[in-house]
Every structure is written in C-alpha cells, then in structure tokens.
Amino acid sequence: MPHVCWRTRICYVVRTLTMTSPYFMQSRPVITRSGDQNAASLRSKLTNRRRNQGPGSSVAVKVEQEEARISEQGPSSAPLSTGACHPKAETDPFPLSSHSRRRKQLKVEYDEDEGVTPVKTEHWEPPDWKKQLGYIREMRSGRDAPVDNMGAEKCYDSEAPAHARRFQVLVSLMLSSQTKDQVTAAAMKKLRAHGCTADNILNTDDEALGKLIYPVGFWRTKVKYLKLTSAILQKEFGGDIPDSVEGLVRLPGVGPKMAHLAMDIAWDQVSGIGVDTHVHRISNWLGWLKKPTKTPEQTRKALEEWLPRELWSEINWLLVGFGQQVCLPVKPLCSVCLNQQSCPSAHKISPTKRPKAASPRSPDPTSAATVKTEPGEQSEVKKEPLHTPVSPNARKIKTKVKY
Structure with missing residues (x-):
C-alpha cells in the first residue's frame, strides 16, 4: 500500500x-x-x-x-487523533470553561435610588415671626418696663465679689417666682443691706429672714428654700453657684426657668430660653408654637426647636416687658399693638365674665387651685371649701346698714 x-x-x-x-x-x-x-x-x-x-x-x-x-x-483535554489528517474534536453539548467551574467574582454596583424621594425634615417656623419680632422690638425700644429696671439683672450688688454677685442673682430669681418685680426688688434691697451671702443667710434665723423678704409670694416656703440652698452652696461650692443647668435644678426651689436665666445673667452662657408666664402666654397667642402648649417647659422646648440660638437670650426680657405693658394677661391692649393685623389672637382674647365676689361660684383667691408655682416649689396654701354653708333660718334675717 x-x-x-x-x-x-x-x-x-x-x-x-x-x-x-x-x-x-x-x-x-x-x-x-x-x-x-x-x-x-x-x-x-x-x-x-x-x-x-x-x-x-x-x-x-x-x-x-x-x-x-x-x-x-x-x-484535562484528550490527545488529538494521529490517524487522520482532519481530526474532529469531541465536545460536550454544553461545554463549561475553567472560569465557570470556579467561583466567579461578581462586581457589585449600587444604582442611584431613582424615583424614591428621600425623607426631608422640614424646619418649621411661624410664617410672620420675623415681622412680629421686629414690631415687638419697636414697642420695647423704650426699655421702661418693670423687668428692665427691677429684674434679676438689676438686683445684685455690682461692687460685690463675683461669687457674691452670682449668689444674689440666684436669690433674686428664687424670690421672683409668683411675685411682681417691684416686690422682688424691694426684698433684695433689704437683703443686700443685711448681707446677701450664703454665710449670712445661714446665720440668720427664719423669723428675721422672713421679715426681710416679706411680702414676696410664698415667703415662708422661700425661707426654707433659701436656707437649704445656702447650705448646699456653702458646703459644695464655697458660697458660689453651680455653672451648669443640671447643678442648678438640683437646688431646692430652683426650676428650669431660673436655671437658664441664672446661666445667662450670672455666667454669661446661653443654655436655653427662660420661659415664664409671660413668654408662655404670648408665644401661644402669637402662634409661635407648632401646636399649643400647656406648661412653660413645653413652650421652652417648642421654641428652642425653631428659634435661632442667637435670640434665646433676648426673647425673655423682650416678651416679659411686652407682656407687662401691652400684651397683658387680662384685657390685652390689642388696639395699640403693632401686631394686631398678623396676630391670630388679636381682639379675640378676652377674659370670661367673672362672678361676683359674694357668689358661691367665685374661687377663693387664697385657694391652692388658683395658685401656680414654679417646678420644684410647693404651695403652702391648703385647699379650702369655696363657700361656707348657710343655714336656712339665717337667710330669712334681713339686716339694714345705715351709713
């Protein structure tokens, strides 16, 4: 072959x-x-x-x-056939490469969220608060309200040592609760003449101290608070006051409003808004809160959520003086207020018709139900019946009074 x-x-x-x-x-x-x-x-x-x-x-x-x-x-690949010039490769119907038999490394790509709207926390603020604040500043430009002349900033002795001045600021704030500024200023004047330091307060008996601060509201209770607070300050701070809100609110008779005002006036540090009854009332009337509040502490938290921090120190004395002169708690002077066009409560806030003093429905002015105290204080007035029962026979007796 x-x-x-x-x-x-x-x-x-x-x-x-x-x-x-x-x-x-x-x-x-x-x-x-x-x-x-x-x-x-x-x-x-x-x-x-x-x-x-x-x-x-x-x-x-x-x-x-x-x-x-x-x-x-x-x-492993099989050797090629040597018996023919054109060998045919034997292949599987579904060949697998060496890369496919090993674990593949997948490239993870993060697509942008298309069509998904991110959740945005909108910064809420009253619609006309800047305009209203400007009008309040204009109405308070005279700085002639009681808080301007007899507030806590004016009640301390400017010539006293620094720690004594800070102590006097705290004492004036404690006495100002449920008390008019005129009465607080008079009490502080007598205390400074006696010696308003932690040592002198501790060395003064309760009766003499009560005569010095009388007639401030709840003066008996405040005598106890002044003694307890002076003892704590003398023992732990050497007669000075704490430099933090947490330390101040631990003192007897000191609430959040007093603590924030003391930090601002005594330590020159803005830690929060001092909200008293005036700031609480006016903020609700002006619509400066996202929803109405029932307590000053709720008002403070609601204001601090949107009010710029640089205005926290100003807003207290600004609204307090405005509430003492124009936006009164009873019969506010809306007709002379520059915000009467934008205030949602203008010409709508009017006191309810009070019953006569002799009426059984009239509340007792000394009743504990009508007295509000600062957080941390206790009311010394006990709740009594609104009226004394009258016997049927006594009603038939008529007396004539001749003048």
Missing part, C-alpha cells in the same frame, strides 16, 4: 510544521474537548516565552510553575 504510506507521511509533515511553526501556534487556536480556548492560548504564550528565555533563567522556572498550575486547574 504505497499510496497510503505516502499520504500518511504528507499528513505527518503537515502536522509537524503546524505544531512547530510559531505562526501557526500563535494564530491557530487549539480546541480542547471542553471548548476552553483560553487555556490553550495561554499555554502557547508560556511556551514561546520559555523558548525566548535561557534554560537556566528564573523566568523559565516561573513559566513552568505557572504552566503546571494551569494544567492542574484546567480540565
């Missing part, structure tokens, strides 16, 4: 040239049974690199190690 041997030799020569020629090895892909062309291409590149390097170089060693690693990870 000479023609078979001749054909076999030609196929062997062609196959030898194809496998040894650099052109065919770089251009012709080798198809394995698994269909992985990348492994064969990488193997051909590593073979060419090994031929270009010397036998003793370190690069050749690394190439051999890399080729061994690829042969271990890649699928």
Whole structure:
C-alpha cells in the first residue's frame, strides 16, 4: 500500500510544521474537548516565552510553575487523533470553561435610588415671626418696663465679689417666682443691706429672714428654700453657684426657668430660653408654637426647636416687658399693638365674665387651685371649701346698714 504510506507521511509533515511553526501556534487556536480556548492560548504564550528565555533563567522556572498550575486547574483535554489528517474534536453539548467551574467574582454596583424621594425634615417656623419680632422690638425700644429696671439683672450688688454677685442673682430669681418685680426688688434691697451671702443667710434665723423678704409670694416656703440652698452652696461650692443647668435644678426651689436665666445673667452662657408666664402666654397667642402648649417647659422646648440660638437670650426680657405693658394677661391692649393685623389672637382674647365676689361660684383667691408655682416649689396654701354653708333660718334675717 504505497499510496497510503505516502499520504500518511504528507499528513505527518503537515502536522509537524503546524505544531512547530510559531505562526501557526500563535494564530491557530487549539480546541480542547471542553471548548476552553483560553487555556490553550495561554499555554502557547508560556511556551514561546520559555523558548525566548535561557534554560537556566528564573523566568523559565516561573513559566513552568505557572504552566503546571494551569494544567492542574484546567480540565484535562484528550490527545488529538494521529490517524487522520482532519481530526474532529469531541465536545460536550454544553461545554463549561475553567472560569465557570470556579467561583466567579461578581462586581457589585449600587444604582442611584431613582424615583424614591428621600425623607426631608422640614424646619418649621411661624410664617410672620420675623415681622412680629421686629414690631415687638419697636414697642420695647423704650426699655421702661418693670423687668428692665427691677429684674434679676438689676438686683445684685455690682461692687460685690463675683461669687457674691452670682449668689444674689440666684436669690433674686428664687424670690421672683409668683411675685411682681417691684416686690422682688424691694426684698433684695433689704437683703443686700443685711448681707446677701450664703454665710449670712445661714446665720440668720427664719423669723428675721422672713421679715426681710416679706411680702414676696410664698415667703415662708422661700425661707426654707433659701436656707437649704445656702447650705448646699456653702458646703459644695464655697458660697458660689453651680455653672451648669443640671447643678442648678438640683437646688431646692430652683426650676428650669431660673436655671437658664441664672446661666445667662450670672455666667454669661446661653443654655436655653427662660420661659415664664409671660413668654408662655404670648408665644401661644402669637402662634409661635407648632401646636399649643400647656406648661412653660413645653413652650421652652417648642421654641428652642425653631428659634435661632442667637435670640434665646433676648426673647425673655423682650416678651416679659411686652407682656407687662401691652400684651397683658387680662384685657390685652390689642388696639395699640403693632401686631394686631398678623396676630391670630388679636381682639379675640378676652377674659370670661367673672362672678361676683359674694357668689358661691367665685374661687377663693387664697385657694391652692388658683395658685401656680414654679417646678420644684410647693404651695403652702391648703385647699379650702369655696363657700361656707348657710343655714336656712339665717337667710330669712334681713339686716339694714345705715351709713
């Protein structure tokens, strides 16, 4: 069979040239049974690199190690058939490459939230508060209200030592609760003449101290609070007052309003808004609160949520004097107020018709139900019946009074 041997030799020569020629090895892909062309291409590149390097170089060693690693990870390919000139590769119907058999590294991409509106916390504020505040400043430009001349800022001795001045500021704030500024100023004048320090307060008996501060509201209770507070300050602070709101509210008879005002006046630090009955009332009437409040502490928190911090120190004396002169608690002077056009309560706030003093429905002015105290204080007035029962026979007696 000479023609078979001749054909076999030609196929062997062609196959030898194809496998040894650099052109065919770089251009012709080798198809394995698994269909992985990348492994064969990488193997051909590593073979060419090994031929270009010397036998003793370190690069050749690394190439051999890399080729061994690829042969271990890649699928084992069956040798090509040598009995035919055009061998056919046996492939699987669904070939899997070596990369697909290993765990793939997924690229995680975060898309922007499209169509999802982020939650925004809107800063609430009254619609006309800046205009209303400007009008209040204009009406308070004279600075002639009682709080301007007899408030806590005017009740201490300016020539006393610093710690004594701060103590006097705290005492004046404690006496001002449920008391008019005129009465507080008179009591502080007598205390300063007696010696308004923590030592002198402790060395003064209760009866003498009561005569000095009389007739401030709840003067008996305030005598006890002054003694207890002076003892704590003398023992823990050397006669000075605490420099924090937390330390001040621990003192007997000192509430949040007093603490924030003491921090502002005595320590020159703005820690919060001092809200008294005037600030509480006017803020609700002007609509400066997101929803109506029932206590001064609720009003303070509601105001601090939107009012700029640089106005916290000013708002107290501004609204207190405004409430003492124009925006009165009973029969406010809306006709002379510059905010009567923008105030939602203008010409609407009027006191209810009070019953006569002799009527059983009239509340007792000394009743505890009608007295409001600062947080931390106790009312010394006991609740009594509103009226005394009258016997039926006494009603028939008529008396005539001649003048």
